[in-house]
Amino acid sequence: MTQQTPGTSPATPARRDFIQKAGAAALFSTLGHHGVWAAGSDAPEKKEVKIGFIPLTDCASVVMASVLGIDQKYGVKIIPSKEASWAGVRDKLVNGELDMAHVLYGLIYGVHMGTSGPKKDMAILMSLNNNGQAITLSKKLADKGAVDAASLAKLMATDKREYTFAQTFPTGTHAMWLYYWLASAGINPFKDAKAIVVPPPQMVANMRVGNMDGFCVGEPWGHRAIMDGIGITAVTTQDIWKDHPEKTLGTTAEFVKKYPNTARAVTAAILEAGRWIDTGLQNKMKMAETVADKSYVNTSVDAINQRILGRYQNGLGKTWDDPNHMKFYNDGAASFPYLSDGMWFLTQHKRWGLIKDHPDYLGIAKQINQIDIYKQAAAASKTPVPKDVMRTSKMIDGVVWDGKDPKKYADSFKVKA
Numbered sequence: 001m002t003q004q005t006p007g008t009s010p011a012t013p014a015r016r017d018f019i020q021k022a023g024a025a026a027l028f029s030t031l032g033h034h035g036v037w038a039a040g041s042d043a044p045e046k047k048e049v050k051i052g053f054i055p056l057t058d059c060a061s062v063v064m065a066s067v068l069g070i071d072q073k074y075g076v077k078i079i080p081s082k083e084a085s086w087a088g089v090r091d092k093l094v095n096g097e098l099d100m101a102h103v104l105y106g107l108i109y110g111v112h113m114g115t116s117g118p119k120k121d122m123a124i125l126m127s128l129n130n131n132g133q134a135i136t137l138s139k140k141l142a143d144k145g146a147v148d149a150a151s152l153a154k155l156m157a158t159d160k161r162e163y164t165f166a167q168t169f170p171t172g173t174h175a176m177w178l179y180y181w182l183a184s185a186g187i188n189p190f191k192d193a194k195a196i197v198v199p200p201p202q203m204v205a206n207m208r209v210g211n212m213d214g215f216c217v218g219e220p221w222g223h224r225a226i227m228d229g230i231g232i233t234a235v236t237t238q239d240i241w242k243d244h245p246e247k248t249l250g251t252t253a254e255f256v257k258k259y260p261n262t263a264r265a266v267t268a269a270i271l272e273a274g275r276w277i278d279t280g281l282q283n284k285m286k287m288a289e290t291v292a293d294k295s296y297v298n299t300s301v302d303a304i305n306q307r308i309l310g311r312y313q314n315g316l317g318k319t320w321d322d323p324n325h326m327k328f329y330n331d332g333a334a335s336f337p338y339l340s341d342g343m344w345f346l347t348q349h350k351r352w353g354l355i356k357d358h359p360d361y362l363g364i365a366k367q368i369n370q371i372d373i374y375k376q377a378a379a380a381s382k383t384p385v386p387k388d389v390m391r392t393s394k395m396i397d398g399v400v401w402d403g404k405d406p407k408k409y410a411d412s413f414k415v416k417a
Contacts, residue, residue, distance in 0.1 A: 044075045044262040051249075051266075052083045052092060052101035055201045055297040056218040057304050058129040058247045059102040060287050061328045065266075065273035067290055073272075074265040074380070082295065085199040086169040087117070093252060094120050100266065102128060103250040106345040110171030112368055113346075115354045121253035124342065124369050125267045126377070128247040128274070130334040132307065132326025133174060133237035134222030135181055137214040138207055139315075142232045147316060149185035149235065152214075156187060165189065166198040166206065166215040173246055176348045177237045178216035183415035184240075184397040190352070190417060201298070207231055218246070219326065220303040225315070227303060232315035238324040240396045243333070245341040256370060263370070267377035271335055274328035275383070284308050332384040337369040340390040340403030347401075347410040353417030361406035 053059035059080075065071050066078040081098060083089045086107055092098040094111065108124055110116030137146055144159065146152040156163055165182070167175035179189040189195050198206050203217045204224050214234070225231030237244060249270060256263045277287050288305035291297050297304065306312070310325035327334040342365035349355045371389060378385045392402040401409060 042261055042264075044265045045259045046099070046262040047075070048077045048079055049099045049262060049266050050079045050081050050097075052081045052089045052098040052103070053296075054083055054086065054089065054102065054199070055299075056102075056247075057220050057291065057297065057308060058132060058218055058326060058328075059296065060277055060291050061128055061270050061274040062102050062249070063291055063296055064277060064287055065269045068273065068276065070272050070276070071266070071269040074269045076262060076265045076269065078266065078269065080296075086172060087197075090117055090169075093122075093250065094118050096252075099255060099262075100125070100249055100251040102247050104169055104172035104174070105245050105248050105341065106171040106173050106176055106349070107169050108248060108250040108368060109342060109345045109364070110169075110349070110354070112364065113349070113355060113359065115349060116169065116171040122368055123251050123253045123256045123263075124337050125249040125251065125256075125263055126270065126335045126374055127245050127337055127341070128249055128270070128328065128335070130243045130246060130327045130330060131236070131238040131324055133177060133216065133218045133246065134233045135178060135214060135216045135235050135237070136203075136207070136222050136225045136231040137234045138210075138212070139230055139232065140210075141213055142316065147232060147234060147314075149181055149187075152182075152234070153185040153187050156192065163193045163214075164196055164212045165193055166196050166203060166212045166217075168200055168217055169197060171345070171349055171354055173237075173244075173345075174216040174218070176345065177240050177244075178214075179352060180348070181216075181235055181240055181396065183413065184395075186415060188415050204228060204230065219307050220297065220299055223307050224299060224303050226313060229315075233312070234314075235396075236312070236322065238322065241393055242324050243327070243330070244393070245338070245344075248337070253367070256373065260373065264373050264377045264380065267374060268380040271329070271332075271377055271381040271383045274335055275381075278327060278329040278334075281309070329383075332378065333386060335374075335383070336386050337371065337374055338386075338389060338391050339365040339369055339371070340393075340401070342369050343403050343406050344393075344401055347406050350410040351413050351416045358407050358410065362403075 071078040108122045112122040146155040182189045292301045310322045313319045343361045390403045
């Protein structure tokens with residue numbers, strides 16, 4: 001049974017026809033002379049779109065767009081495809097086995113730059129979520145007093161051995177949050193520790209057998225480690241950078257060029273699904289039940305439904321309500337592909353020696369982040385668009401990032417490669 005989106009009545013054929021015509025008219029008026037339509041039509045060129053995802057809570061807007069039938073309203077059918085690792089997602093995107101993917105922001109930038117495997121021109125259609133990741137330290141470290149960055153640095157200085165921390169992909173978001181956090185306490189992630197790559201669903205099992213001292217990953221795996229009694233939450237990523245960019249709807253530049261209407265339709269459907277998730281407790285609980293299923297995240301509902309409501313515990317008896325929990329829509333702010341967000345990942349890739357020279361930060365962000373297609377999809381889904389393509393953010397170490405001087409910013413860090 002297809003569930004209705006709140007505030008809509010069942011779409012009869014006549015009503016559907018009206019919606020499509022009205023949507024097209026709205027887009028034409030929004031775009032003016034910039035609209036490029038395939039064969040004079042705004043109909044999606046490709047009706048079925050295979051979208052890869054990794055078993056994480058933040059795949060939810062892709063899944064719900066499909067499960068609730070929101071995709072059909074925009075003339076496409078989303079086929080969610082469960083993938084095993086980010087490297088697998090990268091390979092399938094590059095070779096065309098996947099049309100699009102729920103994918104790490106920094107992975108798309110890494111592929112575009114050729115710093116994380118095969119080089120290919122890539123595209124980000126939208127940001128899928130803000131916030132909602134965490135850095136977990138093992139219970140063994142916590143028992144020795146390492147419960148945050150400062151106490152971890154103290155322990156590492158006195159109890160000398162090789163410390164291993166896991167992230168999910170070399171140029172990805174989790175690697176950057178982990179490195180930034182360690183460096184904020186004076187720990188060089190490459191000189192003072194060993195960094196390894198582990199796929200998200202395998203993090204908890206690897207910590208259980210002692211393969212790492214800590215990890216950074218998306219939910220529900222941070223909370224799962226607490227439920228299983230093997231780890232504690234040392235910091236949430238929203239405490240590193242409030243409303244940080246996280247997963248994206250990523251694809252190749254080639255796909256966008258070939259199927260612009262399809263790209264727009266899918267983006268609009270996922271925008272609407274994100275809004276549905278963020279609208280009220282009932283929708284969040286329904287989402288948690290849906291994505292916990294074995295065909296998606298494959299975990300218990302209670303591993304998902306606490307942190308998406310902002311109900312946190314750290315595994316040491318502390319509980320708190322976090323207003324900056326995982327957001328899928330946030331009045332459109334969570335989904336806008338800010339150019340400054342993309343540029344930030346490039347500054348960190350430079351900082352950690354993943355790229356040797358300063359790139360054309362702004363030029364590359366303009367190539368990858370599909371602002372025009374996003375704005376068209378926003379118009380179709382009635383999503384507000386921010387006035388500026390750049391934003392200002394303050395990090396955990398008090399440093400402000402605004403995208404104005406990326407070269408100076410990238411070179412300013414004391415702890416770097």
